[in-house]
Amino acid sequence: MKILVIEDEKELSKSICQxxxxxxxxxxxxxxxxxxxxxxxxxxxACIILDITLPYGSxxxxxxxxxxxxxADGVIIISAKNSLDDKVFGLKAGADDYLTKPFHLSxxxxxxxxxxxxxxxxxxxxxxxxxxQIQLDAKQALINNKILDLTKKEYDLxxxxxxxxxxxxxKSAIAEHLWGDNMDLADNYDFIxxxxxxxxxxxxxxGAPDYIKSVYGMGYKFSLPK
Amino acid sequence: MKLFxxxxxxxxxxTVIIFLIGCAAFSFLLRYVIINQVDEDLxxxxxxxxxxxxxxxxxxxxxxxxxxxTTYRSIxxxxxxxxxxxxxxxxxxxDRKKELRRTIEFTVNVNNEWYMVxxxxxxxxxxxxxxxxxxxxxxxxxxxxxxxxxxxRIVLKKLWHPFYSTLSVTQQFNLNDxxxxxxxxTNIDEFNYLNSTLNNxxxxxxxxxxxxxxxxxxxxxxxxxxxxxxQSKLDILIQNEKLSEGExxxxxxxxxxxxxxxxxxxxxxxxxxxxxxxxSAQTKIDLTQLLQNKLGQFADLWKNRQMxxxxxxxxxxxxxxxxxxxxxxxxxxxxxxxxxxxNGSISITLQHKKLIVTNTSNEGVIDExxxxxxxxxxxxxxxxxxxxxxxxxxxxxxxxxxxIYNFSEPNVHSFxxxxx
Numbered sequence: 001m002k003i004l005v006i007e008d009e010k011e012l013s014k015s016i017c018q019x020x021x022x023x024x025x026x027x028x029x030x031x032x033x034x035x036x037x038x039x040x041x042x043x044x045x046a047c048i049i050l051d052i053t054l055p056y057g058s059x060x061x062x063x064x065x066x067x068x069x070x071x072a073d074g075v076i077i078i079s080a081k082n083s084l085d086d087k088v089f090g091l092k093a094g095a096d097d098y099l100t101k102p103f104h105l106s107x108x109x110x111x112x113x114x115x116x117x118x119x120x121x122x123x124x125x126x127x128x129x130x131x132x133q134i135q136l137d138a139k140q141a142l143i144n145n146k147i148l149d150l151t152k153k154e155y156d157l158x159x160x161x162x163x164x165x166x167x168x169x170x171k172s173a174i175a176e177h178l179w180g181d182n183m184d185l186a187d188n189y190d191f192i193x194x195x196x197x198x199x200x201x202x203x204x205x206x207g208a209p210d211y212i213k214s215v216y217g218m219g220y221k222f223s224l225p226k
Numbered sequence: 227m228k229l230f231x232x233x234x235x236x237x238x239x240x241t242v243i244i245f246l247i248g249c250a251a252f253s254f255l256l257r258y259v260i261i262n263q264v265d266e267d268l269x270x271x272x273x274x275x276x277x278x279x280x281x282x283x284x285x286x287x288x289x290x291x292x293x294x295x296t297t298y299r300s301i302x303x304x305x306x307x308x309x310x311x312x313x314x315x316x317x318x319x320x321d322r323k324k325e326l327r328r329t330i331e332f333t334v335n336v337n338n339e340w341y342m343v344x345x346x347x348x349x350x351x352x353x354x355x356x357x358x359x360x361x362x363x364x365x366x367x368x369x370x371x372x373x374x375x376x377x378x379r380i381v382l383k384k385l386w387h388p389f390y391s392t393l394s395v396t397q398q399f400n401l402n403d404x405x406x407x408x409x410x411x412t413n414i415d416e417f418n419y420l421n422s423t424l425n426n427x428x429x430x431x432x433x434x435x436x437x438x439x440x441x442x443x444x445x446x447x448x449x450x451x452x453x454x455x456x457q458s459k460l461d462i463l464i465q466n467e468k469l470s471e472g473e474x475x476x477x478x479x480x481x482x483x484x485x486x487x488x489x490x491x492x493x494x495x496x497x498x499x500x501x502x503x504x505x506s507a508q509t510k511i512d513l514t515q516l517l518q519n520k521l522g523q524f525a526d527l528w529k530n531r532q533m534x535x536x537x538x539x540x541x542x543x544x545x546x547x548x549x550x551x552x553x554x555x556x557x558x559x560x561x562x563x564x565x566x567x568x569n570g571s572i573s574i575t576l577q578h579k580k581l582i583v584t585n586t587s588n589e590g591v592i593d594e595x596x597x598x599x600x601x602x603x604x605x606x607x608x609x610x611x612x613x614x615x616x617x618x619x620x621x622x623x624x625x626x627x628x629x630i631y632n633f634s635e636p637n638v639h640s641f642x643x644x645x646x
Binding site: 015078106167170173190191193195217218219 | 447450451453454455456457458459461462464465469471474475477478481482484485488504523526527529530531549
């Protein structure tokens with residue numbers, strides 16, 4: 001599956017590509033408007049990560065071009081402008097999601113994964129990880145066909161982990177994902193620990209291996225235990 | 227004191243003084259002239275008597291003339307000859323009262339017999355004249371005062387009208403307004419000059435303020451991209467499995483600092499946007515519902531810190547900007563949480579369009595002067611920048627809410643928001 005990163009800040013673009021590059025994603029980059037326009041006309045992408053302010057043109061025009069040509073590529077706008085109007089405008093213009101800079105790569109990855117899931121699994125919305133099965137429509141997780149009794153926060157957390165499997169996710173990224181970035185919670189993210197602990201306990205209880213690993217003080221990693 | 231009053235006071239006092247001096251001088255002068263005239267008459271009278279005696283060798287008979295009295299009195303041979311003019315008081319038989327008279331007295335020798343001749347003229351007419359003059363003067367003073375008063379009332383008010391209109395325009399001036407200030411043109415040079423000077427100063431202030439705001443906003447915007455780069459690099463860096471514990475601690479430190487920087491920048495942008503009235507859309511907000519959601523979000527946090535919450539809510543619906551109200555509630559609750567201690571308590575009361583958030587704390591009373599100031603030391607906790615409260619204040623100002631701070635011992639802080 002191919003992802004196009006249209007972002008003029010090369011270092012940010014590189015980071016995004018590096019993070020997303022895994023067995024199922026191949027990333028391509030475009031640093032300006034013209035290159036981006038050329039690439040979208042030549043290829044189809046599972047998802048396009050689109051910056052609005054680009055050299056030689058606006059990202060919104062690329063969005064328009066995509067819609068005019070009836071391209072089904074999923075689009076997530078990443079913009080330094082954090083205002084409801086810009087968000088509404090971008091989504092009305094046909095973007096699937098809108099993320100304000102600066103963001104956590106894990107957040108971007110989760111959103112890209114969500115867009116791709118929506119675009120590619122028509123109706124049959126299931127994510128599988130090892131013994132774990134997540135039914136997105138029903139918002140429930142199953143292990144060996146047994147439904148896990150999860151709270152909403154635990155379910156969101158599990159989905160976030162699976163969208164970022166094999167990656168270390170920082171505590172602040174988890175807090176922001178679950179509680180939103182408006183909540184000024186200071187540096188103390190201890191409260192997320194309770195949710196992680198409960199989720200881990202429930203997974204183990206239903207017979208799954210211990211997927212969640214704590215990485216020093218930085219965060220957590222969701223992966224198959226070695 | 228008003229300019230009119232001050233001007234009127236000076237005007238009235240000087241007018242009265244000038245008129246009084248004028249009146250006194252006029253009456254003295256008139257009296258002097260009249261008395262001189264009377265004296266001349268008396269001297270003529272004397273000459274006539276002397277001439278008559280020289281020709282006829284006897285005293286002339288007294289002829290009754292109105293307001294003139296002549297008497298002869300025989301005397302012994304005087305040592306010196308008398309010849310004097312003076313003012314005296316005498317009884318007037320006709321008017322039956324005392325009156326002032328001007329009298330000439332001289333001695334004459336008629337056939338070796340000495341007589342004292344006394345001719346007086348009544349000054350009653352003169353007094354009447356002077357009285358009339360005083361009455362006229364006083365009447366004039368009153369008339370002039372009345373005229374001045376009316377002129378000041380009508381003319382000065384009219385003359386000063388442009389000044390007051392300039393004043394009211396200046397009073398309504400708001401640095402934040404995008405509208406240009408407008409003064410009505412007048413046909414008085416001084417006021418036009420005042421208006422143009424004020425206009426220039428205010429436009430410059432507006433421009434400076436605007437560029438300062440734009441600078442803050444642009445700087446914050448421009449910071450977003452490098453912040454995104456740093457954030458992304460750190461997100462990549464923590465993926466490295468070979469990091470030692472020491473390296474991880476360093477990265478964690480940098481990571482936390484970037485989170486703080488993100489928050490700071492976010493707050494500065496938010497403040498700039500509120501000032502730019504970018505949150506103008508108004509909707510009906512079910513405050514109870516919104517607050518209930520927020521409490522749900524904070525519940526984990528409070529539970530984790532073993533804090534207890536007391537909630538008392540009555541249905542309240544307001545009309546305002548939903549985003550701003552959301553941020554307001556967030557900041558109030560965050561503030562009450564951050565400045566609290568483990569096992570502390572938070573009380574939330576929502577009723578009668580009033581929200582009261584009270585929290586226990588280790589910190590003492592906050593000086594209200596710096597309470598809502600940006601970056602003020604009073605509300606900088608170990609991890610904050612002192613922007614939370616100024617955002618609360620800014621949102622209240624922009625939305626027409628009233629924010630009140632209350633402190634009671636022992637270290638209980640409350641913030642009361644009145645939604646109007």
